[in-house]
Amino acid sequence: MVDNELMMQHASEIAGDIGAKAIVSFTEPFPFESDKPVIWVEDLQLDILRDLTMHDILEISQRHLHDAAIQIYLTKNFDEGLVVGVFPYAILVYDINEGRNFINVRDYDDIVSREVMSAVLRLALDIAVEGREGRHIGTAFIIGNSDEIMKNSHQAIINPYKGQHPDDCDIKNRHNWESIKEFSQLDGVFVVDPNGRIVAAGRYLNINTGSINLPGGMGGRHLAAAAITLDIPVIGVTVSESGGIVRIFRDGKCDQTIRSDVRVRW
Numbered sequence: 001m002v003d004n005e006l007m008m009q010h011a012s013e014i015a016g017d018i019g020a021k022a023i024v025s026f027t028e029p030f031p032f033e034s035d036k037p038v039i040w041v042e043d044l045q046l047d048i049l050r051d052l053t054m055h056d057i058l059e060i061s062q063r064h065l066h067d068a069a070i071q072i073y074l075t076k077n078f079d080e081g082l083v084v085g086v087f088p089y090a091i092l093v094y095d096i097n098e099g100r101n102f103i104n105v106r107d108y109d110d111i112v113s114r115e116v117m118s119a120v121l122r123l124a125l126d127i128a129v130e131g132r133e134g135r136h137i138g139t140a141f142i143i144g145n146s147d148e149i150m151k152n153s154h155q156a157i158i159n160p161y162k163g164q165h166p167d168d169c170d171i172k173n174r175h176n177w178e179s180i181k182e183f184s185q186l187d188g189v190f191v192v193d194p195n196g197r198i199v200a201a202g203r204y205l206n207i208n209t210g211s212i213n214l215p216g217g218m219g220g221r222h223l224a225a226a227a228i229t230l231d232i233p234v235i236g237v238t239v240s241e242s243g244g245i246v247r248i249f250r251d252g253k254c255d256q257t258i259r260s261d262v263r264v265r266w
């Protein structure tokens with residue numbers, strides 16, 4: 001296998017030559033100096049690539065780079081430009097526009113601002129990757145006119161956000177994420193208004209799932225999120241307990257699927 005340091009040096013040169021925004025490294029992290037920001041991707045078992053054909057290696061590497069690019073897009077607001085991906089076996093150049101075409105938070109700005117949508121997706125990815133106390137967590141955020149959502153739902157347990165200071169309910173504020181992650185273990189969903197204020201947690205949606213048709217493997221949580229988006233103009237963001245996948249629902253359908261099996265570190 002080629003030395004990781006050598007791969008990184010070449011990637012750094014390529015990144016300089018093509019004016020890339022960053023280097024995304026899938027190799028084992030080590031201290032590395034570069035003019036370009038280096039993003040390390042963790043939690044990937046790339047050893048399995050060793051026995052595959054070059055075609056398969058490239059296909060899998062590209063998929064991982066695509067997943068990482070979505071996280072970079074959501075976290076860094078990199079809207080366009082190139083990144084150089086470094087794998088133990090390959091160097092790939094990736095256009096962030098491709099990731100952006102796949103998921104564009106502006107697609108939802110008739111209901112929720114880009115800032116709130118990015119925050120919810122980033123938090124949802126965190127919950128999908130980290131879980132809580134060593135176990136996977138599933139939850140959902142229903143975003144839109146909160147009065148309408150409240151009318152179409154009821155408390156499964158006491159609402160922990162009732163009567164709280166608005167600053168403590170702001171989903172855009174990362175300082176609030178720890179408590180949101182804690183409450184994501186509760187049964188039911190979060191209700192979020194278009195400004196990013198969490199109005200309720202532990203909320204059960206009163207829905208009619210008759211006209212909803214989802215692919216197999218999606219149970220009550222996904223059905224409920226899909227159904228409410230058909231009944232009223234809201235967005236549903238789900239985190240699946242089984243599989244750690246984040247999905248965006250709109251108009252009764254799953255609009256986007258984001259895999260969480262790569263973890264980027266800045």
Ligand SMILES: Nc1ncnc2c1ncn2[C@@H]1O[C@H](COP(=O)(O)OP(=O)(O)OP(=O)(O)O)[C@@H](O)[C@H]1O
Pocket residue numbers: 137138139186187188189203204205206207217218219220221222223224239240241242
């Ligand atoms: N109508 C509803 N409103 C709000 N939450 C619901 C509703 N129905 C189910 N849920 C939530 O979904 C949880 C899991 O249900 P289920 O396992 O059937 O969902 P799922 O879609 O298979 O999701 P996962 O992939 O996360 O397991 C329930 O414990 C509950 O918290």
